[in-house]
Amino acid sequence: MTALMPFKDAIQHIKNALPLATLTERVSLDHALGRILSQDIVSHIDVPPAANSAMDGFAVRSRDLQDTATLSVSQRIAAGNAPTPLTPSTCARIFTGAEIPAGADAVVMQENTKQQNDQITFLQAVKPNDNIRPAGQDIAKGAQVLAAGKRLSAIDIGVLASIGLTCVDVFTPLKVGVLTTGDELQQPGQPLTAGQIYNSNGPLIESLVISAGHQVSLRRHAMDSVEATQTALKELSDCSDIIISSGGVSVGEEDHVKATIEQNGQLHLWKIAIKPGKPLVFAKVFDTPLLGLPGNPSSTLVTFHLFARLALAKAAGESLNLPKALRVKCDFSRKGNKSRDEFLRVHVNNGVATPHVQQSSGALLAASQTDGYLHVPAEHNISPNSEFDFYPFNSF
Numbered sequence: 001m002t003a004l005m006p007f008k009d010a011i012q013h014i015k016n017a018l019p020l021a022t023l024t025e026r027v028s029l030d031h032a033l034g035r036i037l038s039q040d041i042v043s044h045i046d047v048p049p050a051a052n053s054a055m056d057g058f059a060v061r062s063r064d065l066q067d068t069a070t071l072s073v074s075q076r077i078a079a080g081n082a083p084t085p086l087t088p089s090t091c092a093r094i095f096t097g098a099e100i101p102a103g104a105d106a107v108v109m110q111e112n113t114k115q116q117n118d119q120i121t122f123l124q125a126v127k128p129n130d131n132i133r134p135a136g137q138d139i140a141k142g143a144q145v146l147a148a149g150k151r152l153s154a155i156d157i158g159v160l161a162s163i164g165l166t167c168v169d170v171f172t173p174l175k176v177g178v179l180t181t182g183d184e185l186q187q188p189g190q191p192l193t194a195g196q197i198y199n200s201n202g203p204l205i206e207s208l209v210i211s212a213g214h215q216v217s218l219r220r221h222a223m224d225s226v227e228a229t230q231t232a233l234k235e236l237s238d239c240s241d242i243i244i245s246s247g248g249v250s251v252g253e254e255d256h257v258k259a260t261i262e263q264n265g266q267l268h269l270w271k272i273a274i275k276p277g278k279p280l281v282f283a284k285v286f287d288t289p290l291l292g293l294p295g296n297p298s299s300t301l302v303t304f305h306l307f308a309r310l311a312l313a314k315a316a317g318e319s320l321n322l323p324k325a326l327r328v329k330c331d332f333s334r335k336g337n338k339s340r341d342e343f344l345r346v347h348v349n350n351g352v353a354t355p356h357v358q359q360s361s362g363a364l365l366a367a368s369q370t371d372g373y374l375h376v377p378a379e380h381n382i383s384p385n386s387e388f389d390f391y392p393f394n395s396f
Protein backbone atom coordinates (compact mmCIF):
# COMPACT_ATOMS: atom_id res chain seq x y z
CA MET A 1 0.00 0.00 0.00
CA THR A 2 1.34 3.44 -0.88
CA ALA A 3 1.98 5.74 2.07
CA LEU A 4 -0.67 8.36 2.80
CA MET A 5 0.47 11.96 2.28
CA PRO A 6 0.34 14.34 5.29
CA PHE A 7 -2.34 16.93 4.58
CA LYS A 8 -0.07 19.97 4.87
CA ASP A 9 2.28 18.46 2.25
CA ALA A 10 -0.69 17.95 -0.07
CA ILE A 11 -1.72 21.60 0.36
CA GLN A 12 1.80 22.68 -0.63
CA HIS A 13 1.83 20.37 -3.67
CA ILE A 14 -1.48 21.75 -4.91
CA LYS A 15 -0.48 25.37 -4.35
CA ASN A 16 2.86 24.85 -6.12
CA ALA A 17 1.22 23.21 -9.10
CA LEU A 18 -1.33 25.95 -9.73
CA PRO A 19 -0.47 28.91 -11.96
CA LEU A 20 -0.55 32.42 -10.52
CA ALA A 21 -3.46 34.61 -11.51
CA THR A 22 -2.43 37.19 -14.12
CA LEU A 23 -5.54 38.87 -15.56
CA THR A 24 -6.42 42.12 -13.85
CA GLU A 25 -8.91 44.93 -14.22
CA ARG A 26 -9.42 48.35 -12.69
CA VAL A 27 -12.57 48.82 -10.62
CA SER A 28 -14.00 51.75 -8.72
CA LEU A 29 -14.14 51.47 -4.93
CA ASP A 30 -17.91 51.04 -5.32
CA HIS A 31 -17.21 47.68 -6.94
CA ALA A 32 -14.08 46.66 -5.06
CA LEU A 33 -15.62 44.97 -1.99
CA GLY A 34 -14.62 41.28 -1.94
CA ARG A 35 -12.24 41.66 -4.90
CA ILE A 36 -8.56 40.62 -4.69
CA LEU A 37 -5.95 43.38 -4.97
CA SER A 38 -3.39 42.84 -7.72
CA GLN A 39 -1.19 45.76 -6.63
CA ASP A 40 0.45 46.85 -3.40
CA ILE A 41 -1.14 50.06 -2.18
CA VAL A 42 1.16 52.81 -0.89
CA SER A 43 -0.22 56.01 0.59
CA HIS A 44 0.78 59.20 -1.18
CA ILE A 45 -0.50 61.36 1.66
CA ASP A 46 -0.38 61.61 5.43
CA VAL A 47 -3.68 60.70 7.08
CA PRO A 48 -4.71 63.02 8.58
CA PRO A 49 -2.87 65.44 6.28
CA ALA A 50 -2.47 68.02 9.09
CA ALA A 51 -2.67 67.98 12.88
CA ASN A 52 -6.28 68.31 14.05
CA SER A 53 -8.28 68.53 17.21
CA ALA A 54 -9.58 65.42 18.98
CA MET A 55 -12.10 67.49 20.99
CA ASP A 56 -14.47 70.42 20.86
CA GLY A 57 -12.72 73.13 22.92
CA PHE A 58 -9.92 75.69 22.66
CA ALA A 59 -6.55 75.49 20.93
CA VAL A 60 -3.77 77.10 22.96
CA ARG A 61 -0.05 77.57 23.11
CA SER A 62 0.52 75.61 26.34
CA ARG A 63 3.30 77.86 27.63
CA ASP A 64 0.91 80.88 27.49
CA LEU A 65 -0.97 79.22 30.36
CA GLN A 66 2.09 79.17 32.65
CA ASP A 67 1.55 82.86 33.50
CA THR A 68 -2.23 83.20 33.24
CA ALA A 69 -5.30 81.01 33.34
CA THR A 70 -7.42 83.26 31.12
CA LEU A 71 -7.08 83.92 27.37
CA SER A 72 -9.25 85.71 24.85
CA VAL A 73 -10.59 83.99 21.73
CA SER A 74 -8.88 85.24 18.55
CA GLN A 75 -10.40 82.96 15.92
CA ARG A 76 -13.00 80.26 15.41
CA ILE A 77 -11.96 77.11 13.53
CA ALA A 78 -14.58 74.57 12.48
CA ALA A 79 -13.73 71.30 10.71
CA GLY A 80 -13.04 72.20 7.09
CA ASN A 81 -11.78 75.74 7.83
CA ALA A 82 -8.20 76.75 7.05
CA PRO A 83 -6.84 78.34 10.26
CA THR A 84 -4.54 81.38 10.52
CA PRO A 85 -1.52 81.24 12.89
CA LEU A 86 -2.55 81.60 16.53
CA THR A 87 -2.00 85.13 17.86
CA PRO A 88 0.32 84.90 20.92
CA SER A 89 -1.46 84.91 24.31
CA THR A 90 -4.85 84.10 22.75
CA CYS A 91 -6.75 80.90 22.18
CA ALA A 92 -8.83 79.63 19.25
CA ARG A 93 -12.31 78.21 19.51
CA ILE A 94 -11.90 74.82 17.81
CA PHE A 95 -14.06 71.81 17.00
CA THR A 96 -13.33 68.07 16.66
CA GLY A 97 -11.52 67.39 13.39
CA ALA A 98 -10.60 71.03 12.76
CA GLU A 99 -7.03 71.82 11.78
CA ILE A 100 -4.73 73.06 14.56
CA PRO A 101 -3.51 76.61 13.86
CA ALA A 102 0.25 77.14 13.58
CA GLY A 103 1.62 78.07 16.99
CA ALA A 104 -0.94 76.08 19.01
CA ASP A 105 0.31 72.89 20.65
CA ALA A 106 -2.65 71.71 22.74
CA VAL A 107 -6.43 71.61 22.82
CA VAL A 108 -8.41 71.94 26.03
CA MET A 109 -11.85 70.37 25.99
CA GLN A 110 -14.57 72.88 26.67
CA GLU A 111 -15.77 71.04 29.79
CA ASN A 112 -12.44 72.02 31.43
CA THR A 113 -12.94 75.75 30.86
CA LYS A 114 -15.15 78.56 32.04
CA GLN A 115 -16.41 80.82 29.27
CA GLN A 116 -17.36 84.44 29.77
CA ASN A 117 -18.01 86.28 26.51
CA ASP A 118 -14.70 85.82 24.64
CA GLN A 119 -12.68 85.33 27.82
CA ILE A 120 -11.83 81.70 28.50
CA THR A 121 -10.55 80.54 31.87
CA PHE A 122 -8.68 77.24 31.88
CA LEU A 123 -9.45 75.14 34.94
CA GLN A 124 -6.73 72.49 34.68
CA ALA A 125 -3.05 72.24 33.79
CA VAL A 126 -2.36 71.85 30.05
CA LYS A 127 0.46 69.80 28.53
CA PRO A 128 1.87 70.08 24.99
CA ASN A 129 0.12 67.68 22.54
CA ASP A 130 -3.01 67.33 24.69
CA ASN A 131 -5.94 66.35 22.45
CA ILE A 132 -3.97 66.84 19.24
CA ARG A 133 -4.02 64.20 16.54
CA PRO A 134 -0.76 64.68 14.64
CA ALA A 135 -0.41 64.61 10.84
CA GLY A 136 0.07 61.00 9.66
CA GLN A 137 -1.20 59.57 12.97
CA ASP A 138 -3.32 57.02 11.10
CA ILE A 139 -1.24 56.53 7.92
CA ALA A 140 2.17 58.03 7.14
CA LYS A 141 2.91 59.18 3.59
CA GLY A 142 4.87 56.41 1.84
CA ALA A 143 3.55 53.60 4.06
CA GLN A 144 2.23 50.43 2.41
CA VAL A 145 -1.37 50.08 3.57
CA LEU A 146 -2.47 46.93 1.71
CA ALA A 147 -0.60 44.17 -0.11
CA ALA A 148 -1.40 42.54 -3.44
CA GLY A 149 -3.34 39.33 -2.80
CA LYS A 150 -5.60 40.84 -0.13
CA ARG A 151 -9.31 40.22 -0.56
CA LEU A 152 -10.80 43.62 0.14
CA SER A 153 -13.00 43.85 3.23
CA ALA A 154 -15.28 46.72 4.19
CA ILE A 155 -12.47 48.00 6.43
CA ASP A 156 -10.02 47.91 3.51
CA ILE A 157 -12.44 49.92 1.33
CA GLY A 158 -12.57 52.51 4.12
CA VAL A 159 -8.75 52.61 4.28
CA LEU A 160 -8.48 53.03 0.49
CA ALA A 161 -10.98 55.89 0.60
CA SER A 162 -9.06 57.49 3.49
CA ILE A 163 -6.00 57.87 1.25
CA GLY A 164 -8.14 59.36 -1.50
CA LEU A 165 -8.24 56.49 -4.00
CA THR A 166 -11.24 56.10 -6.28
CA CYS A 167 -10.21 52.89 -8.06
CA VAL A 168 -7.86 49.95 -7.63
CA ASP A 169 -6.43 47.14 -9.75
CA VAL A 170 -7.85 43.72 -8.89
CA PHE A 171 -7.60 40.23 -10.34
CA THR A 172 -10.46 39.17 -12.59
CA PRO A 173 -12.82 36.80 -10.73
CA LEU A 174 -11.91 33.12 -10.86
CA LYS A 175 -14.39 31.04 -12.85
CA VAL A 176 -14.98 27.66 -11.26
CA GLY A 177 -16.70 24.76 -13.05
CA VAL A 178 -18.52 22.29 -10.80
CA LEU A 179 -19.00 18.63 -11.71
CA THR A 180 -21.00 16.08 -9.77
CA THR A 181 -20.96 12.41 -10.74
CA GLY A 182 -23.03 9.32 -10.03
CA ASP A 183 -25.99 7.35 -11.41
CA GLU A 184 -27.60 7.35 -7.97
CA LEU A 185 -28.07 11.09 -7.80
CA GLN A 186 -31.38 12.86 -8.26
CA GLN A 187 -31.83 16.62 -8.39
CA PRO A 188 -33.70 18.06 -5.38
CA GLY A 189 -37.34 18.68 -6.33
CA GLN A 190 -37.69 15.39 -8.23
CA PRO A 191 -39.12 12.24 -6.61
CA LEU A 192 -36.59 9.65 -5.50
CA THR A 193 -36.78 6.22 -7.13
CA ALA A 194 -35.21 3.04 -5.79
CA GLY A 195 -31.46 3.37 -5.34
CA GLN A 196 -31.43 7.15 -5.60
CA ILE A 197 -30.32 9.89 -3.21
CA TYR A 198 -30.42 13.62 -3.71
CA ASN A 199 -27.45 15.48 -5.14
CA SER A 200 -26.35 17.56 -2.17
CA ASN A 201 -22.70 17.98 -3.11
CA GLY A 202 -23.51 20.11 -6.16
CA PRO A 203 -25.28 22.86 -4.20
CA LEU A 204 -22.79 22.41 -1.34
CA ILE A 205 -19.73 22.94 -3.54
CA GLU A 206 -21.32 25.81 -5.47
CA SER A 207 -22.18 27.56 -2.20
CA LEU A 208 -18.67 26.99 -0.85
CA VAL A 209 -17.18 28.40 -4.07
CA ILE A 210 -19.40 31.48 -3.89
CA SER A 211 -18.82 32.04 -0.19
CA ALA A 212 -15.07 31.83 -0.87
CA GLY A 213 -15.61 34.79 -3.23
CA HIS A 214 -15.37 33.08 -6.64
CA GLN A 215 -17.80 32.61 -9.52
CA VAL A 216 -19.40 29.37 -10.67
CA SER A 217 -18.97 29.33 -14.43
CA LEU A 218 -20.97 26.18 -15.18
CA ARG A 219 -22.36 23.15 -13.37
CA ARG A 220 -22.66 19.72 -14.88
CA HIS A 221 -23.76 16.33 -13.63
CA ALA A 222 -22.27 13.23 -15.27
CA MET A 223 -23.78 9.77 -15.06
CA ASP A 224 -21.35 6.95 -14.36
CA SER A 225 -19.74 6.47 -17.76
CA VAL A 226 -16.47 7.61 -19.26
CA GLU A 227 -18.36 9.21 -22.21
CA ALA A 228 -20.65 11.31 -19.96
CA THR A 229 -17.77 12.30 -17.69
CA GLN A 230 -15.62 13.24 -20.68
CA THR A 231 -18.37 15.37 -22.28
CA ALA A 232 -19.04 17.18 -19.02
CA LEU A 233 -15.35 17.80 -18.28
CA LYS A 234 -14.75 19.13 -21.79
CA GLU A 235 -17.66 21.58 -21.48
CA LEU A 236 -16.51 22.67 -18.04
CA SER A 237 -12.90 23.14 -19.11
CA ASP A 238 -14.00 25.32 -22.05
CA CYS A 239 -15.41 27.99 -19.75
CA SER A 240 -13.61 27.56 -16.43
CA ASP A 241 -10.25 28.49 -14.92
CA ILE A 242 -10.44 25.48 -12.62
CA ILE A 243 -12.84 22.57 -12.07
CA ILE A 244 -14.03 21.10 -8.78
CA SER A 245 -15.62 17.68 -9.01
CA SER A 246 -17.27 15.41 -6.47
CA GLY A 247 -17.16 11.62 -6.45
CA GLY A 248 -15.78 9.09 -8.86
CA VAL A 249 -12.25 9.18 -7.45
CA SER A 250 -12.14 5.94 -5.49
CA VAL A 251 -11.02 2.52 -6.71
CA GLY A 252 -14.31 1.03 -7.96
CA GLU A 253 -15.03 0.41 -11.64
CA GLU A 254 -17.88 2.94 -11.44
CA ASP A 255 -15.39 5.71 -10.62
CA HIS A 256 -14.87 7.37 -14.02
CA VAL A 257 -13.34 10.74 -13.21
CA LYS A 258 -9.90 9.20 -12.86
CA ALA A 259 -10.20 7.25 -16.11
CA THR A 260 -11.36 10.33 -18.03
CA ILE A 261 -8.44 12.35 -16.74
CA GLU A 262 -5.97 9.62 -17.61
CA GLN A 263 -7.22 9.73 -21.22
CA ASN A 264 -7.37 13.55 -21.49
CA GLY A 265 -4.75 14.99 -19.19
CA GLN A 266 -2.48 14.17 -16.29
CA LEU A 267 -3.61 12.63 -13.05
CA HIS A 268 -2.02 13.16 -9.66
CA LEU A 269 -3.98 11.00 -7.29
CA TRP A 270 -3.19 11.46 -3.68
CA LYS A 271 -4.21 9.33 -0.82
CA ILE A 272 -4.12 11.86 1.90
CA ALA A 273 -3.68 10.97 5.55
CA ILE A 274 -6.98 12.49 6.67
CA LYS A 275 -10.37 11.19 7.69
CA PRO A 276 -12.75 11.98 6.16
CA GLY A 277 -11.36 12.85 2.75
CA LYS A 278 -8.66 10.29 1.93
CA PRO A 279 -8.92 10.02 -1.86
CA LEU A 280 -8.30 13.43 -3.40
CA VAL A 281 -7.47 13.95 -7.04
CA PHE A 282 -5.44 16.80 -8.38
CA ALA A 283 -5.15 16.78 -12.15
CA LYS A 284 -5.13 18.64 -15.41
CA VAL A 285 -7.90 17.73 -17.81
CA PHE A 286 -8.34 19.34 -21.24
CA ASP A 287 -5.62 21.72 -20.04
CA THR A 288 -7.64 22.91 -17.03
CA PRO A 289 -6.64 22.21 -13.40
CA LEU A 290 -9.11 19.93 -11.62
CA LEU A 291 -9.52 19.15 -7.97
CA GLY A 292 -11.49 15.95 -7.49
CA LEU A 293 -13.12 15.80 -4.08
CA PRO A 294 -14.30 12.47 -2.67
CA GLY A 295 -18.07 11.98 -2.96
CA ASN A 296 -19.01 11.29 0.66
CA PRO A 297 -20.56 14.62 1.71
CA SER A 298 -18.38 15.13 4.79
CA SER A 299 -15.32 14.20 2.77
CA THR A 300 -16.39 16.77 0.17
CA LEU A 301 -16.76 19.42 2.88
CA VAL A 302 -13.46 18.69 4.63
CA THR A 303 -11.45 18.49 1.41
CA PHE A 304 -13.03 21.71 0.15
CA HIS A 305 -12.11 23.51 3.37
CA LEU A 306 -8.58 22.11 3.62
CA PHE A 307 -7.54 21.97 -0.04
CA ALA A 308 -9.97 23.39 -2.60
CA ARG A 309 -10.38 26.70 -0.80
CA LEU A 310 -6.61 27.28 -0.82
CA ALA A 311 -6.25 26.02 -4.40
CA LEU A 312 -8.95 28.42 -5.61
CA ALA A 313 -7.35 31.26 -3.67
CA LYS A 314 -3.96 30.62 -5.28
CA ALA A 315 -5.49 30.50 -8.76
CA ALA A 316 -7.46 33.69 -8.01
CA GLY A 317 -4.38 35.61 -6.83
CA GLU A 318 -5.44 35.66 -3.19
CA SER A 319 -2.96 35.25 -0.33
CA LEU A 320 -4.66 32.73 1.92
CA ASN A 321 -3.62 30.07 4.41
CA LEU A 322 -5.39 27.66 6.69
CA PRO A 323 -7.25 29.62 9.35
CA LYS A 324 -5.52 30.02 12.70
CA ALA A 325 -6.39 27.06 14.89
CA LEU A 326 -7.66 27.61 18.41
CA ARG A 327 -6.60 25.26 21.21
CA VAL A 328 -9.50 23.53 22.94
CA LYS A 329 -9.82 20.89 25.65
CA CYS A 330 -11.76 17.66 25.16
CA ASP A 331 -14.42 16.27 27.46
CA PHE A 332 -14.34 12.73 26.04
CA SER A 333 -12.18 9.72 25.28
CA ARG A 334 -11.55 8.32 21.80
CA LYS A 335 -8.96 6.03 20.28
CA GLY A 336 -6.84 7.75 17.63
CA ASN A 337 -6.77 6.62 14.00
CA LYS A 338 -3.61 4.63 13.17
CA SER A 339 -2.66 6.34 9.93
CA ARG A 340 -4.92 9.35 9.29
CA ASP A 341 -5.43 12.73 10.99
CA GLU A 342 -9.09 12.99 11.89
CA PHE A 343 -11.25 16.07 11.51
CA LEU A 344 -14.07 15.44 13.96
CA ARG A 345 -17.15 17.62 13.83
CA VAL A 346 -17.46 19.02 17.35
CA HIS A 347 -19.43 21.45 19.49
CA VAL A 348 -17.25 23.89 21.47
CA ASN A 349 -18.51 25.56 24.61
CA ASN A 350 -16.21 27.66 26.82
CA GLY A 351 -13.18 26.17 25.12
CA VAL A 352 -14.33 22.55 25.63
CA ALA A 353 -14.99 20.28 22.64
CA THR A 354 -17.72 17.62 22.51
CA PRO A 355 -18.01 15.42 19.41
CA HIS A 356 -21.22 15.05 17.41
CA VAL A 357 -22.48 11.48 17.81
CA GLN A 358 -22.50 11.01 14.03
CA GLN A 359 -18.98 11.06 12.56
CA SER A 360 -19.66 9.05 9.37
CA SER A 361 -18.15 10.59 6.25
CA GLY A 362 -21.54 10.02 4.61
CA ALA A 363 -23.29 12.33 7.10
CA LEU A 364 -23.52 16.07 6.43
CA LEU A 365 -26.03 17.23 9.06
CA ALA A 366 -23.46 16.73 11.84
CA ALA A 367 -21.38 19.53 10.34
CA SER A 368 -24.40 21.83 10.21
CA GLN A 369 -25.12 21.12 13.88
CA THR A 370 -21.59 21.71 15.17
CA ASP A 371 -19.08 24.55 15.43
CA GLY A 372 -16.07 23.23 13.56
CA TYR A 373 -13.36 20.63 13.20
CA LEU A 374 -11.28 19.13 15.98
CA HIS A 375 -7.98 18.18 14.36
CA VAL A 376 -6.74 14.95 15.93
CA PRO A 377 -3.36 13.89 14.51
CA ALA A 378 -2.92 10.21 13.63
CA GLU A 379 -2.09 7.91 16.55
CA HIS A 380 -3.27 10.43 19.15
CA ASN A 381 -5.74 9.04 21.65
CA ILE A 382 -8.17 11.57 23.09
CA SER A 383 -8.74 11.61 26.82
CA PRO A 384 -10.63 14.13 28.97
CA ASN A 385 -8.63 17.37 29.28
CA SER A 386 -6.31 16.56 26.36
CA GLU A 387 -5.85 19.58 24.07
CA PHE A 388 -6.15 19.72 20.29
CA ASP A 389 -6.42 22.29 17.49
CA PHE A 390 -9.91 23.46 16.60
CA TYR A 391 -10.88 25.13 13.31
CA PRO A 392 -14.24 26.92 13.53
CA PHE A 393 -16.39 26.50 10.39
CA ASN A 394 -16.87 30.25 10.24
CA SER A 395 -13.13 30.78 9.86
CA PHE A 396 -13.11 29.06 6.47
Ligand SMILES: Nc1nc2c(c(=O)[nH]1)N[C@H]1C(S)=C(S)[C@@H](COP(=O)(O)OP(=O)(O)OC[C@H]3O[C@@H](n4cnc5c(N)ncnc54)[C@H](O)[C@@H]3O)O[C@H]1N2
Nearest residue numbers: 180198199200201202247248249250255278294295296299
Ligand atom coordinates in the same frame (compact mmCIF):
# COMPACT_ATOMS: atom_id res chain seq x y z
N1 LIG B 1 -12.51 -0.35 -1.84
C1 LIG B 1 -12.45 0.90 -1.45
N2 LIG B 1 -13.56 1.61 -1.42
C2 LIG B 1 -13.54 2.89 -1.00
C3 LIG B 1 -12.32 3.46 -0.59
C4 LIG B 1 -11.14 2.70 -0.65
O1 LIG B 1 -10.03 3.15 -0.32
N3 LIG B 1 -11.25 1.43 -1.11
N4 LIG B 1 -12.32 4.75 -0.12
C5 LIG B 1 -13.55 5.17 0.50
C6 LIG B 1 -13.48 6.56 0.82
S1 LIG B 1 -12.47 6.99 2.11
C7 LIG B 1 -14.22 7.49 0.18
S2 LIG B 1 -14.23 9.09 0.73
C8 LIG B 1 -15.06 7.16 -0.94
C9 LIG B 1 -14.76 8.10 -2.11
O2 LIG B 1 -15.53 7.71 -3.15
P1 LIG B 1 -15.68 8.52 -4.50
O3 LIG B 1 -15.04 9.84 -4.39
O4 LIG B 1 -15.29 7.66 -5.62
O5 LIG B 1 -17.21 8.84 -4.51
P2 LIG B 1 -18.42 7.96 -4.96
O6 LIG B 1 -18.05 6.54 -4.90
O7 LIG B 1 -18.87 8.52 -6.23
O8 LIG B 1 -19.41 8.32 -3.81
C10 LIG B 1 -19.12 8.08 -2.45
C11 LIG B 1 -20.40 8.32 -1.63
O9 LIG B 1 -20.77 9.66 -1.74
C12 LIG B 1 -22.09 9.79 -2.26
N5 LIG B 1 -22.14 10.93 -3.17
C13 LIG B 1 -21.40 11.08 -4.28
N6 LIG B 1 -21.72 12.23 -4.90
C14 LIG B 1 -22.69 12.80 -4.17
C15 LIG B 1 -23.42 14.00 -4.30
N7 LIG B 1 -23.23 14.83 -5.35
N8 LIG B 1 -24.36 14.30 -3.37
C16 LIG B 1 -24.56 13.45 -2.33
N9 LIG B 1 -23.88 12.32 -2.14
C17 LIG B 1 -22.96 11.98 -3.04
C18 LIG B 1 -22.31 8.49 -3.01
O10 LIG B 1 -23.67 8.21 -3.18
C19 LIG B 1 -21.58 7.51 -2.14
O11 LIG B 1 -22.36 7.13 -1.05
O12 LIG B 1 -14.84 5.85 -1.40
C20 LIG B 1 -14.77 4.89 -0.35
N10 LIG B 1 -14.69 3.61 -0.96
Ligand code: MOO
Nearest residue numbers: 276277278299361
Ligand atom coordinates in the same frame (compact mmCIF):
# COMPACT_ATOMS: atom_id res chain seq x y z
O1 MOO C 1 -11.99 9.14 4.07
MO1 MOO C 1 -13.41 8.82 3.18
O2 MOO C 1 -13.22 10.40 2.95
O3 MOO C 1 -13.84 8.14 4.70
O4 MOO C 1 -14.98 9.11 3.60
